[in-house]
Amino acid sequence: MEKIRIVIVDDSSFSIAILRDILEEKGYEVVGEAGSLDEVKEVIKDKKPALVTMDMTLPGTDGFECTRAIHEIDSNIKVIVVSSMMDEEIVNEAKENKVSAYIQKPVDPDELIAAINRVMGSEELYKLLETDSFPVFKESLLDGVNRMTKTLLTYKDEYSANKEYISNGMTVIIGIIGKFAGRMVIDLSKETAENMATALLRRTPKNNDEMIGAIAEFANIISGNACSLLNRKDRSLGLRVAPPSILHGDNVHISAPRFKTNTAIAETNFGDILINVGFTRGEEKWM
């Protein structure tokens, strides 16, 4: 694997020496250093690092102004603040300035390395979600239908086109939160929902509320199982699900989000069930 290229921004030669020693010992490549806003811009353009360690107090500028300058040049460069100051307010401001992690001086080498691994690993982690999440959700739906109704389903159609679609009648929306945020949507006709609820309850639902409750819990189990499986693949995903919201109406349009989602249509004994899942790369959570 290629060495990760790092630039150190600090106005203290002592701090630079310490950071350089820690990083080089762990096999990272320190490609430059800077102590002022002008130097930061120059070294970033010149060296194109993947990651920058950023001091907060710098002559004539501060770590946030420098971070913004770096992201103006290349928004993909990750910035880790390394500062003697650390309180809630400054950490919140760091988040607003798209800082990826915050470490307090004196630097604990293990903490710094863990932060770098976490920050640089997030790209790989997202790729894992991109490739693995949908198959896992599909499997979870299949498994859920099988275990809760003792029937099988087959997937007859699958696509990842992002376009608005009209609900078949009933939609369950479950927000997903963790290292990356996303959502799962289950959509089915009212008739399918009634058939399904009857199978889940092993009797006819007493009323509409009970029918909706059964479908909501079914969707909750599907999403919860899928997220647990994904968390087992990589613990740092930390996925959790929000409670289900159930909508129904004659003409409900569900809009396409800005991020890529995958859709599959499952043919079941009860009727067709649509499952749609997607995660967004942006707005990573600090963990």
Add this chain to the structure above:
Amino acid sequence: MDVNHVNPFMESFLNVMPQLGFSTVEKGKLSVKGKDLLSSGVIIIVGIVGAIKGNIVYSIDIEDAKKIASTMMMGMPVDELNDIAQSALSELTNMLTANAATRFADLGISIDISTPTLLHGNDIALKMSSNQVLCIQLLADNIPIEVNIAFDN
């Protein structure tokens, strides 16, 4: 359900909307609803997990939604609720909820938010997971936005 949980959402609205080009922001009425909601227009759902679990449902009349999207896009005319307008509205609720989450953190309540899901249509029946839903009406340049807070107990 704790009425104090409404404040972060009001504060977030009063703080975020002026940054998006709205000149007047006001608090409207506060009401308590059951778990069943009926709504027409644009509905945006944002999931919440952490110290509190639940969902926030933003509800805006379709014409009002176009006006909000237009203001957010520096006055660009929005005749239909197209992709850009929907994206602007989703982003708005993302900002509002994220800002509220920061305010919850200041209260020592740590929450994380999901991506927003936007739907639109007429007479959409919603069933929330919590038994009670707190509804606050907030106005930006006299355009009402309904924020329904459904937190599990």
